[in-house]
Amino acid sequence: MSNILDIDSLVEPLSLLYHALDTQLFLNIVKELNLDIEDGGSDKWLDTKTLAARQISMKNAKIINQFNKLIVPAMNKVIANMNSTGEDTRSITAVLNNFKKDTTKLINYTNTSCLQASNKKYLEIVNTAYLDVQTGLRTFEQSVTRATKQLADEGIQIQTYENDTVINVRSGVARNIRTQTARASRDIQDAYAKDFDLSLFEISSHAGARPLCYPFQGRIYDGNNKSGTVKDVNGKEYEYKAFSTTSFGEKAGIFGINCTHMKYYIDEGLFTKAFDVYKKKENDIIYTYDQKVKYFENEIQKEKRRLEGFQVTRNKNQEIISKLRLKEKRKKLKDFKEENLDTIQKLSKQAIK
Numbered sequence: 001m002s003n004i005l006d007i008d009s010l011v012e013p014l015s016l017l018y019h020a021l022d023t024q025l026f027l028n029i030v031k032e033l034n035l036d037i038e039d040g041g042s043d044k045w046l047d048t049k050t051l052a053a054r055q056i057s058m059k060n061a062k063i064i065n066q067f068n069k070l071i072v073p074a075m076n077k078v079i080a081n082m083n084s085t086g087e088d089t090r091s092i093t094a095v096l097n098n099f100k101k102d103t104t105k106l107i108n109y110t111n112t113s114c115l116q117a118s119n120k121k122y123l124e125i126v127n128t129a130y131l132d133v134q135t136g137l138r139t140f141e142q143s144v145t146r147a148t149k150q151l152a153d154e155g156i157q158i159q160t161y162e163n164d165t166v167i168n169v170r171s172g173v174a175r176n177i178r179t180q181t182a183r184a185s186r187d188i189q190d191a192y193a194k195d196f197d198l199s200l201f202e203i204s205s206h207a208g209a210r211p212l213c214y215p216f217q218g219r220i221y222d223g224n225n226k227s228g229t230v231k232d233v234n235g236k237e238y239e240y241k242a243f244s245t246t247s248f249g250e251k252a253g254i255f256g257i258n259c260t261h262m263k264y265y266i267d268e269g270l271f272t273k274a275f276d277v278y279k280k281k282e283n284d285i286i287y288t289y290d291q292k293v294k295y296f297e298n299e300i301q302k303e304k305r306r307l308e309g310f311q312v313t314r315n316k317n318q319e320i321i322s323k324l325r326l327k328e329k330r331k332k333l334k335d336f337k338e339e340n341l342d343t344i345q346k347l348s349k350q351a352i353k
Helices: 007-030 043-051 053-081 090-135 140-154 172-195 280-312 316-350
Strands: 157-159 166-168 200-203 220-222 228-231 237-242 263-265
Touching (some): 007 090, 007 140, 007 172, 043 090, 053 090, 053 172, 090 172, 140 280, 140 316, 166 172, 172 263, 280 316
Parallel strands (some): 220 237
Antiparallel strands (some): 157 166, 200 263, 228 237
């Protein structure tokens, strides 16, 4: 059995960096929409803010460059630690080199897209505020408040490197990197299997797996789509099935989008089974609980960004409201965790078959 690889933990530093990058670009844009002025939305205001676009762009570029100096080393650390096999064969090295080339292109593409999207968003917000005021659709304060909320919630949006799908920098880029890291890590395992003529592998497992992953995690499969039994180092026998019987190929299936399950190849009579098989009822309850916690956490992060936006735009009224909302959302998460603490702890202990 190879060393166990935790993809989520491996990519977490990158996730935090892209989250922070998105926030800093957001704040750099909205801070120009200062409410503490008298002529907001006027012709003179529009001229001033349009002329400021170059300075905003330069600051956006500086922010992106500062984060890039942190993102590249973080990505290199991921690459240095994603080989769970302990082997250094030519085919494994090829997978790592190709992954490094792809991620370098992805990071550079993201940097360029971030700058273009940020600059475009700034001018879009400025022009919208001007039109809102001139047409009487909204007051300047209402327009700025609306723009701040929308950008705080949506983040800086770009198209993905692979296709035309729109994602935000805050979470979408990290999600794509996580998916690609997991895929490349499995490719390393496949290269290892080919080098050492192995076809049987165990799929990693965790409590609270998503529905289309749960039935297949913690079990042994054959990459050649055969079925049978295999013995571990102690002579204990395990059943294995054809990999074609899994949900592989479906977006939300095993090894699909944002799936961090791993495959670990095994050798007859030389392996020790590493992963547990969880009971479905307990797994599904933990999954639902985890999704609810993530929802509350996302709502808290969204409100924190709104609050920061209101503060830099000197939107005192909305700042007061946002602080109250943030307090309420934090309380909801705290209460939810406390209400379910005993149940989740008990289920986690009972989840293993």
